[in-house]
Amino acid sequence: MATPGSTPGRPSAGSPPDVIHNIGYRKYTGPRLGRAHSRKSLFSQSLRGAYGLGRSGKSKVLPMLLVGAMCVPALILVAVTIFTNRTELPLEYTRYVVVLQAVITLFVASQAPQSVSRDLRFKTTPLYFSRPIERVDYVAAKYAALAVALFMLTAVPLVILYVGALLGKLSFGHQTAGFAKGLLSAALLSLLFAGISLVIAAITPRRGFGVAGIIALFVITYGAVSSVQGVANNQEKHDVIGWLGLFSPITLIDGFQTWFLGATSAFPGADGPPDALAGLVYLVAILAIIAGTFGLLMRRYRKVGL
Template structure:
């Protein structure tokens, strides 16, 4: 190439002079995007159908209960705040099974994790944002019907102090449930980049564990071994929550024989729940140490 044909073009490149928002902004953005995605917001219309339908299914029974309480001028709500999530556990399980895999599977499948971790976000930011978003989505799903029940109870002119106490106990219960279910579902979903496999695996973990525990509890109750009924409840997520709220939140146990764990057993239940939440966080950190390379 001759010297006469050599040219240097000024393409007007300029350094970025705007604000550098850093890790905190990236973490908040990832949390917001993941939370919105859990209800199909910002995604295709078909992605909104299932989460919005399940949200409606969670709230409609509460509306019916409120209508009955107001129409009959009941002295108390037919369903306790702490019992509502236990009764609709199938809906909660279906929601978390459908949304937890979508929160993590696409990043794994299309190998975008290293792009997240290049800068400025780090592994802990990604895990915290995803965990917090899934737990928040579940809390919205489970707390919304409790709000409906509480407002309905006030409209029915039920005792304000009793209803407020029950409402607060219900919120604590669903908060623990949201953290536990979010952690378990994300750990299971993060194992595979295939969303379908993740959905099936989450459903299997939640459904099989509850079915097996309930069956063994019923057998133990028939045999008159009430102590065993309480200890067996440690092996299923939903019975763990049931045990904690029965021991500390004044809830009526759904265990066979209607005898929940004692206070001492309740401490064990609470420690197991907190340990599982922390363990799920640790497993997610370990998982993303590998896939983030």
């Protein structure tokens, strides 16, 4: 409302004049990086986050402790091999991940929910899709990041074993072949464990539920399969033992590497799958679970943010 003596539309006498402030807004003239860069950035961020990098100090404690728990046994095995002048490592490369499966389970159970559950809980997932990134990019980046983090966790101790074996002057050809088989087994295990864990973690936005669900699945299935295999061994049903390994993620890896890589099996009373058909079924089952978990993640994220 105009004051007495003032003209409508004009400032009254003594009032400061209107000023347009230049706050420096400029048009963006740089390159448009697009989907590939967004996918790469999401992968890098998720991979770093799996080891607590770029997060608070307490977030680094558990991953680094688990890395140490994976590497210390390898250092001890190398020391024993060198100082006792052994001609072979005390533990095969392919057996290392099976023996230390508990450490791997704790790592994936703690990091899979950290990767996806927080985005769901705080409803930040739609923000990713508001950028030039599709749902397949999000799922692929998260899957690849956790799989690579797991592969690093399992491959580093194998590298320690390999370098130690060469320093101990063990056979180069034999050690290189065993090391390559161990890396292949670790790669398949990483893809398998990452897929299963991400599906469980993506079901609930509660990180604690995701952690408990992942640990329960890996521990219960392995315990149940091992128990039933023990019973079958007591009844001398050795062919049944080989087939039972299909029902647990870690025994799937064990059966695969026993049949295709010539590894020593951890199955009681049986040397892995009973025949070539069973060995092929193990391979198909692993590949089917990897593809199936990726498909389930795509299905889960079709409705997120809509």
